[in-house]
Amino acid sequence: MSGWGTGLPRFWRRVRHPRSRRLSTRILASQLAILAVTGLIGFSLLGIAQRAELDHTFEQRAVAIARTAASEPQIRAAMAARPEATPTGVVQQVAERVRAASGASYVVVIGLDRVRYSHPDPGLIGRQVAEPIAVTDGRTHAGIDVGATGRSANGKAPLYGPDGTLVGEVSAGIPETQVTSELWRELPTFGLYAGFALAAGLTASLLLARRLKRITFGLELEEIAGLLQDREAMLHGIREGVIAFDPAGRITVINREARQLLGLTATDVRGARLDEVVPDGRLRRVLDGTLTGGDLTVLTDSHCLTVNRMPVALHGRELGAVVTVRDRTELVGMMRELDSMRGLTDALRAQQHEFSNRMHTLAGLLELEEFDAALDYALESAGAEPALAESVRERIGNALLVGLIVAKTTVAAERGVRVVLDEDSRLGEQPPHLRRLLTIVGNLLDNGIDAAASVDPPPATGAEVHLLLVEETDHVLVRVADSGPGIPPEHVERIFEDGWSTRPDRGTARRGLGLALVHRLVQRHCGTIEVSTGPGAVFTVRLPLPDTDPASPLGSVISDGAAPYPPSGDIEPAGGGERW
Structure with missing residues (x-):
């Protein structure tokens, strides 16, 4: 028995263990059974x-045989003369001749009195039939x-005498055996047609099985189900957003994290194109x-994302692409805080040397006993820093903005750039758009300082950045002008794109944000921003009044002074000196 068990044909083993059979075999077997x-x-x-x-x-x-017999002149004349119903009568002889010639099982002539005048069984001649005469309406049935002769196909025709009066009916029958024989002669042809149809279905099933095998890359049903379970567990278990696109650019897979990071609020975006769900x-x-x-x-409005797109191909077939989306908001904020601390450290170190x-x-x-000169020098040094803060406070009433401008001025001075607050600047203690002003002024000053410090050699008048802050009746005006090289005209349309920058990354804060x-x-907030092309860039921002959204999503994450000086961005509460 062990030799027989090990020698079982592979097909039989697959029949006994259907889970081991290939998907194409299962599909083919199922389709064959259905066919x-x-x-x-x-x-x-x-x-x-x-x-x-x-x-x-x-x-x-x-019916045709009955009509033929009913049209025989001898039968018509005999029935009109009311003959006796005898086996040797004219009606019986003519009827039997018609039956023999047509191959019918019987030709029975019946009078209106329901008496048989002819019958294949002579013993029934002269006896009445049980059923009534059916042709009294003048039509065939x-x-x-x-x-008595068994099951037959029956036809009845009215029998008229020579004068046209109804004298009886003729009933003719064809035995069922003839019908069955004819059916059996035709069934092989039907079987041949059915065989052709089965062969065509088998061919189509084979082609379909091969196509399904190619589409599923040879994976079996259990493997496909396992892959689906693994995919769902992976997609919704990771903390990164994942989106898959088919070759036509339609979304086929998207997890919850991607919906949240991209702000997709639609119930189901699968099957939609990007231009239908993303502006x-x-x-x-x-x-x-x-x-x-x-x-x-x-x-985005509330996140700083890192996006990677990777085309997907399998066995030389393009399957679309997979996009991963990572939230780097906290990381960028920490890097900006690190840059802020680094900038402050450098400034403090320089001030220590000074x-x-x-x-x-x-x-x-x-030591030279120049006491008067020493006193004057000490008073001058002691009043330098307070004078800077006081000059800014005379025009700017808000302490956060004053601290920001003073800190930027100090850092810029260490880089050889002078920050000048325009004498026309006027801003109250609680200006509208305060949180947005901190972000806008900080970033524009950073850009201006970088641009002015990049000119080598510096202009004859020195590297400068001019800042104007004015609260008008219908808007708040911010203007930052630098002495840098300016913005090339071909880049004016791109400077506000995420990630665009003329400077390389320093390894910490991301540039171009x-x-x-x-x-x-x-x-x-329905404001306007304008930029000149140079020489020297001038950024002009107007924020309309009143401030209808003082607690915006971006503004709500700006620090309230947690940093050593107010941050220039709005990603982390402790952000600082370096622009995005």
């Missing part, structure tokens, strides 16, 4: 229909008759592959 059952049902229905058609045909043939902009161009590259940064130099100078004057953030804030 066999439907073919058998169709063949049976066709046989039944053909039998009914043959019954009708033979009934009409029986057909049907199935079960009589035009950098985000859509990154998602659809128009913008290429790795770790592309995209700024303070040491001043102390050395003061010590030298005292500051102007994009400023532009987004201004647009969302």
Whole structure:
């Protein structure tokens, strides 16, 4: 038995263990079973229909035989003369001749008194039939008759005498055996047609099985179900957004994290195209592959995202693309805070050196007994920093903005750039759009300082950045002008895109987000932003009054002074000195 068990044909083993059978084999077996059952049902229905058609045909043939007998002059004349019903009579002889010639099982002539005048069984001649005369209406009748000769296709025709009066009826029958024989002669042809149909279905099933195998890459049903379970667990278990697109650009897979990060509020976006669910902009161009590259940064209303798009191909077939979306809001905020601390550290270190130099100078004057000069120098040094803060406070009433401007001025001075607050600047203690002003002023000052410091050699008048802050009756005006090289005309349309920058990354804060953030804030609050092309860039921002959205989503995440000085961005509460 062990030898027989190990020698089982592979097919039989698969039949015994259906889970081991391939998907194509299962599909083929199922389709063959369906084809066999439907073919058998169709063949049976066709046989039944053909039998009914043959019954009708033979009934009409029986009617024709009855009409032929009813038209015989001898029978008409004899029945009009009211003959005796005898086996040797003229009616019996003529009727039997017609029966023999037509192959009918019987030709019976019946008078109006229901008496038989002819019959294949002479013993029934002269006896009455049980059923009434059917042709009294003058028409022929057909049907199935079960009589003394067995089951037959029956036809009845009226019998008229020479003068045209109804004298009886002629009933003719064709035995059922003839109908059955005819049906059996036709069934092989029907079986051949059914065989052709089964062969065509088998061929189509084989082609379909091969196509399904190619579509499913040879995976079996259990493997497909397992892949689906794994995919669902992976998609909704990771903390990154995942979107899959088919070759036509339609969304086929999207997880909850991607919906949240992209702000897709529709119930089900699967099957939709990007242009149907995502507005035009950098985000859509990154998602659809128009913008290429790795770790592309995209700024939304509430998130800083890193997006990667990867085309997918399998066995040389293009299957679409997979996009991963990562939330880098906290990371960017931490990097900006680190840059802020680094900038402050550098500024404090420089001030320490400057303070040491001043102390050395003061010590030298005292050693030389230049007491008056030492006193004047000490008073001048002590009043330098407070004078800067006081000059800013005279024009700007809000302490947060004053701290921001003073801090930027100090950092800029260490880079050889002078920040000048325009004398026409006027802003109250609680100006409208305060949180947005912190973001806008901080980022524009950072850009201006970087641009002015990049000029080598510096202009004859020195590297400068001019700031104007004015609260008008219907808007708040912010203008930042620098002495840098300006913006090339061909880049004017791109400077407000996420990630655009003329400077490389420093390894910490991501470049190219500051102007994009400023532009987004201004647009969302129906303001305007203008930029000149140079020499020296001039950014002019107008925010309309009144401030109808003082607690906007972006503004709500700006620090209330938690940083050493007010932040220039609005991603993390502790953000700081470097622009996005």
